[in-house]
Amino acid sequence: MIPGPFSYHRPATVADAVKLLSxxxxxxxxxxxxxxxxxxMKLRLATPEHLVDLHGISGLKGIVRDGDKIVIGAMTTQHELLASGEIAKSIPVLHEAALLIADPQVRYRGTVGGNVANGDPGNDMPALMLTLGASYRLEGPGGSREVAAADYYQGAYFTAIEPGELLTAVSVPVPPAGHGYAYEKLKRKVGDYATAAAAVVLTMASGKVASCAIGLTNLHETPLFATDAAKxxxxxxxxxxTLKKAAAAAEAIMSPAAxxxxxVEYRKHVGGIMVARALQRAASLTK
Known part of the structure; x- marks a missing residue:
């Protein structure tokens, strides 16, 4: 289908974009x-009268190290994320997950901010951001604020962003040296959303798990932080x-759509399998 009519705007600054949205x-x-x-828009599920194109705002791109965090501009593409030496060195699980998003054509255009901002339960980055303890910078008429990824997602396509606000950057704490990581994703074909996916970041000490975080993709109306499974x-x-218990604990909070x-039962079952696989592989990567 063809989208409905709309007016097109291309602001040059974040302030201009916020003013337009407000x-x-x-x-x-x-x-x-x-x-x-x-x-x-093509399916007429969204019919905005105005589109505010963010591609003219150069300040929304880039990846920089800021102390113990990596700050990723919202308009940074998945391809640029994959090309970043800083990401590969400091937060390699982001690199791993980005490679599993759709296909190269989509990754050349799709942005990190777009993937996390709109609350689509099928997107890969939100659950990973929960797992990494990331936060989002929101800028609006009243100034800027930081919202933890754990507090941002409130329902399918429903988030903590307020009218007139724009997500401008993602801040990700750098995991400790020697951590293990994995993003296990089951999908029907290349380019598809996950049937089920699990992100794991952990550390080991003396052969035992010292810390662990687990996130789940497309197994609920929001990304899930599997606290009990990690414990x-x-x-x-x-x-x-232990892997069986962790998978069961993760399955207990899943509520995927048929x-x-x-x-539902199949998607929960394979969700548990993704958790077990991610835990095993993450542990194997610890140094």
């Missing part, structure tokens, strides 16, 4: 990579019984 209100939507918004493995050597990817 003035135009609910009739306006920001445009980043467009891979979420444009398909919805289950602390102090263990990730033996088979869709073309499979019925």
């Amino acid at each position: 003035t135009l209100g609910d009739d306006a939507r920001p445009l980043a990579g467009g891979h979420s918004l444009v398909p919805m 289950t493995v602390i102090g263990t050597s990730l033996d088979a019984a 869709d073309a990817r499979g019925p």
Whole structure:
């Protein structure tokens, strides 16, 4: 289908973009990579009267180290994330996950900010940001504020962002040296959303898990932070019984939709398998 009519705006600064979004209100939507918004517009599931294109704002791009954090500009593409030596060195799980997003054509255009901002439960980065303890910088008419990724997602396509606000950057704490990581994703074909996916970041000490965080993708209306599953493995050597308990704890909080990817019980089952696989692989990468 063809999108409905809209007016096009291309601001040069964040302040101009915020002013447009504030003035135009609910009739306006920001445009980043467009891979979420444009398909919805074509299906007439979204009918904004105004598009505020963010590509003219150079300050929204870039990846910089700021102390013990990496700050990623919202308009940084997945391709640019993959090309970053800093990301590969400091937070390699972001590199791993970005490679599993759609295909190269999409990654050349799709942005990190767009992936995390709109609350699409199928997007890969939100659960990973929960796992990494990331926060989002939101800029609006009243100034800027930082919102933890854990507090940002409130429902499918429903987030903590307020009218007139724009997500401008993602701040990710750098995991400790020697940490293990994995993003395990089951999908039907290249380019598809996950049937189920799990992110794990952990550390080991004397052969046992010292710290662990687990995030789940597309297994609820929001990304999930599997706190109980992570607690289950602390102090263990990730033996088979522990992996089974962790998978069960993760499955207990899953509530996926039954869709073309499979019925609810199947998606929960493979979600548990993704958790176990991610835990094992993450542990194998610790140094």
